[in-house]
Amino acid sequence: MDKQNADLPIGSLRIGLFTDTYAPQVNGVSVSLQMISEGLKKRGHQVTIFAPRFPGYKDNEPNVMRLPSLKYLNNPPIYVAVLGTPRSTWRLTRKHFDVLHAHSPASVGLLAYLTASTKRLPLIYTYHTSITDYTHYIKFIGNTGIIKYAAAWFSKASTDLGDQIIVPSPKFQRLLLNQKVKQPINVIPNGIDLSMFKSAKKPGTLRKRLGIGPDAPILLTVGRMDPEKRLEFIVEAFDLIANRVPNAHLVFAGDGGSRKSVEEKARATRAKDRIHFLGMVNRADLPDIFHDANVFLSASTTEVHPISVIEAIASGLPMVAVQDEAFEGMIEEGMNGYLVKLDVNVYADTLADLLPDRERLKRFGSHSTVLSEKYSIEGQVRALEKLYLEAILQNWRGNFFKRMMPKDIEQIPGRINHAIRTEIGKMLPNRKK
Numbered sequence: 001m002d003k004q005n006a007d008l009p010i011g012s013l014r015i016g017l018f019t020d021t022y023a024p025q026v027n028g029v030s031v032s033l034q035m036i037s038e039g040l041k042k043r044g045h046q047v048t049i050f051a052p053r054f055p056g057y058k059d060n061e062p063n064v065m066r067l068p069s070l071k072y073l074n075n076p077p078i079y080v081a082v083l084g085t086p087r088s089t090w091r092l093t094r095k096h097f098d099v100l101h102a103h104s105p106a107s108v109g110l111l112a113y114l115t116a117s118t119k120r121l122p123l124i125y126t127y128h129t130s131i132t133d134y135t136h137y138i139k140f141i142g143n144t145g146i147i148k149y150a151a152a153w154f155s156k157a158s159t160d161l162g163d164q165i166i167v168p169s170p171k172f173q174r175l176l177l178n179q180k181v182k183q184p185i186n187v188i189p190n191g192i193d194l195s196m197f198k199s200a201k202k203p204g205t206l207r208k209r210l211g212i213g214p215d216a217p218i219l220l221t222v223g224r225m226d227p228e229k230r231l232e233f234i235v236e237a238f239d240l241i242a243n244r245v246p247n248a249h250l251v252f253a254g255d256g257g258s259r260k261s262v263e264e265k266a267r268a269t270r271a272k273d274r275i276h277f278l279g280m281v282n283r284a285d286l287p288d289i290f291h292d293a294n295v296f297l298s299a300s301t302t303e304v305h306p307i308s309v310i311e312a313i314a315s316g317l318p319m320v321a322v323q324d325e326a327f328e329g330m331i332e333e334g335m336n337g338y339l340v341k342l343d344v345n346v347y348a349d350t351l352a353d354l355l356p357d358r359e360r361l362k363r364f365g366s367h368s369t370v371l372s373e374k375y376s377i378e379g380q381v382r383a384l385e386k387l388y389l390e391a392i393l394q395n396w397r398g399n400f401f402k403r404m405m406p407k408d409i410e411q412i413p414g415r416i417n418h419a420i421r422t423e424i425g426k427m428l429p430n431r432k433k
Contacts, residue, residue, distance in 0.1 A: 027223075168188065
């Protein structure tokens, strides 16, 4: 399908999005799904989101179906869906969709696979997280060799259940190819509403809140505060430059299981009065926080295609991060930031050299804005539409002799109707149209 045709209206698709993490949880997958859902609905599609029930939380969206769940972790609170009785699961699988899209391999992802198998629907699977990097969340035995081996096996097996696989970055495409995943792999980067981060609504809000003057540099991190983010590494690096850049401040926006230990680490530093913890921040307030900062930091090596980094570069922030292939295309060395090895002294030296150079900070920020232009939610949604259509056509092609009668064609939306007729004509050239 060429680019011109990819932008043509394709009618209203009925899409089921399946996820083990959704609002009120705040993480990359949850935020991404909310934006994708809204983007698809704006394009005229019908979207239903299946997610675990979160006690005490009521959805503002009518298109969210909550599944019975059990609490798995306390901090942060995580609930795991229970598929329910056979009767309730059967009722769910009778709902009609054109395509299903799973965003996790666990219980809700399994439900997506069962639904797709029962209804003979195409199943798309987005590989958001390297399962082998998160086995430490399994209580008691998460770091054992047998669990890591099992995680690698499960990663490949669950991914191959999809008819088409999506990865947000080339890093994960290479990972799945190394795991010998058999299904087609498509790279579709995460997207955001770029216009939201072009400017601040209330400039100076963060500085006023924390009592930081306009000339003091602010180093910022945004996101989950969990072990794999290596936030204590950032605190240690900041402590090393405390005397070299005496007016600098470090700000953490987010919450999670590591917050307590990071705060304890911060209190033990010489710069404890210049390290600030905002806790969870309303997404609508993020542009004000980004635009008051001077540099965005990351020390994680388990990223996929972090939305927080897209938001940072869209806000015109330079970057300093630990080397990770996930930043490919988002950070260009010496152009909008630096990727340094996992060495706290090298990291600290890089910051200390960059912060006083206002001209370089300005130049880096401008280039960050340019790089962010390719990560719009509109582009991501158009790419998803294209893949959905291809999967639907492939599915109809494969199941044509099993289930399709001529009357079924009339039930397919506009452009898909025409495409399927064309495909049928190719398969059955002598049939009267």
